[in-house]
Amino acid sequence: MAASGGVSSSVPRVLTLWCPEWPAYVVPPVQEPLIVLDQHRVIAACPRARHAGVRTGDRRRTALRACPNATVVPRDYSAEVQAFERVVSAVAEIIPLVELLEPGSLCLDMRGPTRYFGGERFVVDHVRSVVENQLGAEVPIGIGIADGRAASAIAARRSGAVHRPVIVEPGRTAAAFTTMSLRWLHAIGEMSIELVELLDRLGIRAVGDLAALNERDVLTRFGLPGVRAYRVATGADERPLSSVAPLQLPERERRFEEPVLSVTPVVFSARELAAELVQELAMEGLVCTRITVAAETEHSERTERHWYRSEGFTAAAMIDRVRWQLDAWINESSAVSAGVIVLRISVTAVRPDDGVQQGFWGGASEADGRAARAVARLVTLCGPEGVRVPMPIGGRLPEDRYGWVSTTVVDTDHHVEALAPWPGSVVRPAPVIVPTDEIMVEVLNDRGESVGVSGRGEMTSDPVCVVIGGQSCRVVAWAGPWPLIERWWDDRRRRRLARLQVVLEDGSAHLLAVERQRWHLMGTHS
Amino acid sequence: MYAEVLPAGLLRGQVVTCRGPAAYSIGLGLVARAVAVGSWLAMVDLDQFSPEALVEFDIPLHRVVGVSAGDDLANVLSAVFDGFDAVMIPASRYRGALARRIAQRIRAKGVALVVIDDNSEIRVDDTASLGDIELAGTDIRWEGIGWGAGRLLARYLTVTSTGRRSPRPLQSEMQLPPENDVYGEWSHDDQTNGVVDELIDRSPDSEELRWRLRVV
Numbered sequence: 001m002a003a004s005g006g007v008s009s010s011v012p013r014v015l016t017l018w019c020p021e022w023p024a025y026v027v028p029p030v031q032e033p034l035i036v037l038d039q040h041r042v043i044a045a046c047p048r049a050r051h052a053g054v055r056t057g058d059r060r061r062t063a064l065r066a067c068p069n070a071t072v073v074p075r076d077y078s079a080e081v082q083a084f085e086r087v088v089s090a091v092a093e094i095i096p097l098v099e100l101l102e103p104g105s106l107c108l109d110m111r112g113p114t115r116y117f118g119g120e121r122f123v124v125d126h127v128r129s130v131v132e133n134q135l136g137a138e139v140p141i142g143i144g145i146a147d148g149r150a151a152s153a154i155a156a157r158r159s160g161a162v163h164r165p166v167i168v169e170p171g172r173t174a175a176a177f178t179t180m181s182l183r184w185l186h187a188i189g190e191m192s193i194e195l196v197e198l199l200d201r202l203g204i205r206a207v208g209d210l211a212a213l214n215e216r217d218v219l220t221r222f223g224l225p226g227v228r229a230y231r232v233a234t235g236a237d238e239r240p241l242s243s244v245a246p247l248q249l250p251e252r253e254r255r256f257e258e259p260v261l262s263v264t265p266v267v268f269s270a271r272e273l274a275a276e277l278v279q280e281l282a283m284e285g286l287v288c289t290r291i292t293v294a295a296e297t298e299h300s301e302r303t304e305r306h307w308y309r310s311e312g313f314t315a316a317a318m319i320d321r322v323r324w325q326l327d328a329w330i331n332e333s334s335a336v337s338a339g340v341i342v343l344r345i346s347v348t349a350v351r352p353d354d355g356v357q358q359g360f361w362g363g364a365s366e367a368d369g370r371a372a373r374a375v376a377r378l379v380t381l382c383g384p385e386g387v388r389v390p391m392p393i394g395g396r397l398p399e400d401r402y403g404w405v406s407t408t409v410v411d412t413d414h415h416v417e418a419l420a421p422w423p424g425s426v427v428r429p430a431p432v433i434v435p436t437d438e439i440m441v442e443v444l445n446d447r448g449e450s451v452g453v454s455g456r457g458e459m460t461s462d463p464v465c466v467v468i469g470g471q472s473c474r475v476v477a478w479a480g481p482w483p484l485i486e487r488w489w490d491d492r493r494r495r496r497l498a499r500l501q502v503v504l505e506d507g508s509a510h511l512l513a514v515e516r517q518r519w520h521l522m523g524t525h526s
Numbered sequence: 527m528y529a530e531v532l533p534a535g536l537l538r539g540q541v542v543t544c545r546g547p548a549a550y551s552i553g554l555g556l557v558a559r560a561v562a563v564g565s566w567l568a569m570v571d572l573d574q575f576s577p578e579a580l581v582e583f584d585i586p587l588h589r590v591v592g593v594s595a596g597d598d599l600a601n602v603l604s605a606v607f608d609g610f611d612a613v614m615i616p617a618s619r620y621r622g623a624l625a626r627r628i629a630q631r632i633r634a635k636g637v638a639l640v641v642i643d644d645n646s647e648i649r650v651d652d653t654a655s656l657g658d659i660e661l662a663g664t665d666i667r668w669e670g671i672g673w674g675a676g677r678l679l680a681r682y683l684t685v686t687s688t689g690r691r692s693p694r695p696l697q698s699e700m701q702l703p704p705e706n707d708v709y710g711e712w713s714h715d716d717q718t719n720g721v722v723d724e725l726i727d728r729s730p731d732s733e734e735l736r737w738r739l740r741v742v
Contacts, residue, residue, distance in 0.1 A: 371566040371591070374609020378593055381602050386594040390577030390587045402577035404592050429678060429703050430578040432550040462674060477671045479678070501678050507666030508547035509678055523576065525678065526550035526644055 011147040011235075013110035013120070013170065016156035017091070017127060018142040019084075021045065022104025023075050025139050026083040030071045035063050038075040038385070045070075053492055059399075061438065066492055077320075077384065078327035080104060085328040088305070090130045095123075099290065099306045103324065105156075107149055107308065120145050124165045142166075147173050149310065150232040153188040154180065173235025178208030182229075190310055191229045195222065207233045249288075250280050251346040259298045259339025263330055266295070266340050267323045267380045273345050274318035275376070281350060287312030290349035293325050298338035303329040306348065316376055316407060318345065320384060375407055396425040396484060397495075398434045398511065398523040424484055426499060431511050431523025439521040441512055442467040443500070453498040453514050457483040466502055466510070468521060473504040481514070528556060530698035531661065531687035536560060536612075538636035541629070541657030543617070548663035548683055549644035550579070551702040556640060556661070557612040558583045558704075561590065565611035570603065571595050571619045572642070582703040595619070603628055607635040617643035659689040663702075680705070 019025070023036040023044040033049035035042055042058040045067075052067035060072060080103035088106060092098045095113045100106050113123045124143055131141055144155025146168035154177055159166040168176040177184075182199055185191040185207070199222075204210050210218075211233040218230045252273040260266050281288055289312055294304040307313075307321045322345070330336050378387045388404035395401050401419060443451045445461040452460045463475050481498035488494050497515040499522065504510070509525040529535075536542070536556055544552040561567045567590045569575055580587055591610070595602040599619060606613055607628075620641050632639050641657055663683045670679025680701055688695045 368564075368566070368589075371589070371609045374568075374605055375591060377605045377608070378591075378602065381598065381605055382594055382596055386596060388592040388594075390580060390590055390592065392577075392581075392587070398576055398578065402581075404577065407591065427677070429582055429681070430576060432554075432576060432579040433574045434576040435574055459674070477668065478674055479671045479676050501671060503668050503671060503678075506547055507664075507668075507683070509668055509671075509681070525681070526548060 013114065013145060013147060014107050014149050014152040015110050015113075015120075015123065015127065015143065015145045016101075016107045016149070016152040017087075017105065017131065018144070018153070018156035018160055019087075019104040019135075020140050020142060020157075020160040021047075021050075022084070023080055025135075026076065026079045027073055033067050033070040035067070035070045035072045036075055037063075037072055043075060055492075058493075062493055074385065077103060077324055078331075081324035082328040082331050085332060086134045087131055090134050091127060094126055094130060097306065099308045100321075101153075101308055105153075107152065110145060120167055124167065128165065144168070146176070147171065147235055148232075149308070150185075150188060150190050151177070151235055154184050157184060157187065171235065174208070174211045174233065177233070178206060178211070180207045181205060182207060182210060182233075185229055185232060188310070190232050192225065195225055195229065198222075211235075249347045249350065250277055251344065252277055253342065253344040256339075256341050256343075259341050261339045263323065263326045264380060266326055266343055267319060268377070270319050270322040270343060270345065271315070271373075271376050271380065273343070274313075274315040274322070275373075277318070277345060277347060278313070278315045281347065285352060286350040287352075288347040288350045289313070290347070291318060291321065292344075292346045292348050293322050294342075294344045294346075295326060295329070295340050296342040297336055298341050301336055301338070308349075312351070316379055316384075319376060319380060323380065379407065392419050394419050394422060396422050396486065397513075398426075398431050401425070401430070426482065426501070426511060429525060432526045433524040435521055435523075439469065441510075441519045441521050443502075443512065443514075443519050452517060453481045453483070453500075457481060457498060459500075463500070463502065466504060466512070468510070473506065475502050476505050477503040527698065527700050527704075528685075531685050531696045532556075532659065533696075536638050538611070538638055539633040540659065541632060541639045541641060543641045543643055543657040543660045544663075545643045545646060545660060546663040546666075547644060548666055548681065548702060549642045550575070551583075551681070552661050552663050552685060553614055553640040553642050554579060554583045554585065555700070555702050555704065557614070557638070558585050560612055560638070561585045565589070566591065566609065567612045567614065568593055568606045568610040570606060570613060570615045571599075572614060572616060579703070584704075600624060600627060604631055607631055607637045610637065612638045612640065614640045614642060617641050617645070659687055659692070662686050662688075 021044045024034050024046050027034060027036065033052065034046040035049050035054055036044040037060055042054055042056055042063050044056070045054045049067045049070050054063045054067050054070070064070065064072070084103050088098055088100065091106065091108070095108050098106050098108060110120065110123065114120050117123045117126060124145065128141070128143060135141070140160060140163065142156040142158070142160025143165040144152050144157070144159045146152040146155045147170055151168060151173045155166040155168050158180070182191065182196050182205060186193050186196045199210065210230060213230065215227065215230055218226045254269045254273060277288070289310060290306060290308045291313060292304060292306050294302065296302050303325060305325050309317060375387055384406050387407045389407055391403055391405045393400060393403045443463045444465040444467065445451050446464045451463045454460055459481060463478055466473050466475055478500060480500035483498045484495070486495045495515065497513045500512045500514070502510050502512060510521060511523040512519055513522045542556065544556070557567055562584060567585065569590065570593045572592065573594060575592070577587060577590070580590055593602060593606060663685050665684040667682045668678055669682065670676045682699065682701050684697055684699055686695050686697050
């Protein structure tokens with residue numbers, strides 16, 4: 001296959017609209033800078049916080065160090081979808097067949113609109129003015145047009161960064177993105193972070209580097225996930241048409257005898273529909289990438305939205321979309337005047353399951369199946385953030401080594417349980433409780449003075465007493481201090497601290513750390 | 527180890543309260559074998575719990591789910607009981623009226639509920655939340671650490687079980703977290719599920735089975 005590819009007529013032109021800091025704009029305005037967290041990581045921030053140096057992916061603590069007076073709020077999916085609903089309906093009025101990717105992001109097939117409006121530029125202008133009408137000019141948006149969904153998603157992200165629409169000419173995808181980091185492919189969901197990191201270690205950092213390889217080599221070395229990324233990088237169709245097209249795409253419908261007036265029971269029945277659909281496709285070795293969710297009330301009010309997910313929909317992901325959509329619909333005051341009587345989920349696009357997409361909740365045993373169903377139900381009760389699974393992450397401090405990740409984002413079932421050695425970390429046993437907020441402690445010597453650690457990494461005097469949460473406790477044994485300097489090259493994420501293990505008179509053991517002359521609790525062996 | 531304080535093993539439908547400064551470890555050690563052989567563990571509202579401890583107790587991470595229940599705890603718990611064999615919950619979330627309400631469900635669903643009470647929040651007269659069996663860790667000794675020397679290596683403690691139905695307290699000395707391979711050659715892959723099911727038929731009294739959740 002030609003690396004930079006000629007014009008391939010099979011790849012549809014797609015427009016992607018992306019609102020870069022969407023989660024931050026749906027929060028009611030506050031005085032202070034604003035940071036939105038998801039799974040304990042920054043996902044969005046207001047311009048002032050960004051200016052102060054808050055970056056996507058930072059931990060709460062790192063973000064607050066950069067911007068101490070910021071207000072931190074958790075992500076609110078339903079508010080995001082609800083606020084975005086205005087944009088979707090406005091865009092759908094001028095161009096039908098809008099596909100939602102996630103809150104704050106949608107895409108459109110350009111074939112019809114281009115002809116209708118007389119050129120891609122005019123479509124962009126129209127979409128932009130419609131969106132700005134709804135959101136106001138101060139909300140940043142990114143609009144990108146390119147061959148295929150993946151390329152246009154990248155174009156939209158670039159457009160968000162350069163503040164003007166980005167249109168990639170047909171067949172020029174590879175050339176346009178040559179210098180962009182491969183992390184963008186991860187950001188739009190086309191590549192796992194493990195693959196990005198692996199390629200990074202091999203010196204393949206930019207999209208162009210990947211596109212320059214031979215497709216056959218990519219396949220033999222990185223398998224199907226690699227080829228998928230390669231196809232995006234070269235601008236080929238990321239999903240070539242499958243030769244085994246299913247005869248009929250499945251659809252599931254649930255009619256309610258009694259009109260249902262709240263969202264939860266509808267979502268609950270969606271769980272069943274979703275599980276059946278995924279199961280049916282899995283029997284054929286397929287996953288669906290595009291679904292249409294429709295609901296209707298007794299008074300024939302309808303909501304219908306198309307959802308796209310390049311990784312393919314798991315049952316949990318489907319249920320999420322149903323809940324987002326219904327939340328937005330029901331909370332929009334004028335739309336609904338009666339109970340829901342019909343819920344329908346139709347699969348509108350499928351692709352062969354290439355092994356990237358494996359059910360995390362693989363039903364190996366009856367207990368696994370039961371747990372998987374309970375997890376799906378719990379997600380509807382507690383929200384996607386309320387149900388999490390433990391994952392190894394890696395680091396030297398207890399808070400970095402393992403984390404809890406939302407089940408809805410965990411799609412792979414690789415069971416990595418052990419970490420790399422990480423020299424410099426405190427070895428086993430690890431503290432069982434790792435506080436999520438910083439808990440200050442005082443470490444005192446026999447004269448009641450605060451104990452410090454000298455620049456040479458020695459205690460200034462023996463610690464005899466530790467005050468945790470106002471309770472003073474005698475120290476019966478201690479060890480350390482173990483100094484640690486991490487990421488000294490990075491101004492914002494650098495840490496310089498010394499750790500100390502103490503055993504108190506009641507038998508409890510704690511890991512303390514002194515950082516900038518202040519002691520805090522890093523973990524408790526309970 | 528646990529066989530001395532819980533001769534019947536961890537039973538379905540039972541509420542076990544773990545107390546003392548080592549409450550978490552006692553609870554983890556208690557469910558470790560059950561999870562390793564195929565049961566699922568839900569940790570409800572234990573937000574500060576570090577998953578690294580699971581690894582030290584040889585608990586496979588892929589069968590553990592953390593749940594933040596929020597305000598609607600009773601509903602969330604009943605959903606949890608539908609899907610999980612073992613559930614861990616802090617004492618602050620399992621008290622009084624709620625405990626009385628869900629006690630019946632715990633027995634009906636055959637869940638083993640482990641209540642972590644490391645701050646002695648449950649009063650002795652609160653019989654509903656006290657549970658069927660109480661495991662308290664006392665006499666904690668840390669090995670490997672001195673006065674400004676060494677590091678934490680191993681913790682030895684005495685675990686005492688008291689219960690409504692047990693005539694006298696039982697005691698056992700144990701090391702928590704356990705030393706590696708204390709459970710023998712248990713691998714974590716799901717293939718073992720099948721093996722264990724076969725074992726049930728052949729030797730119902732084997733030590734392995736005691737630590738599989740039993741139906742009472």
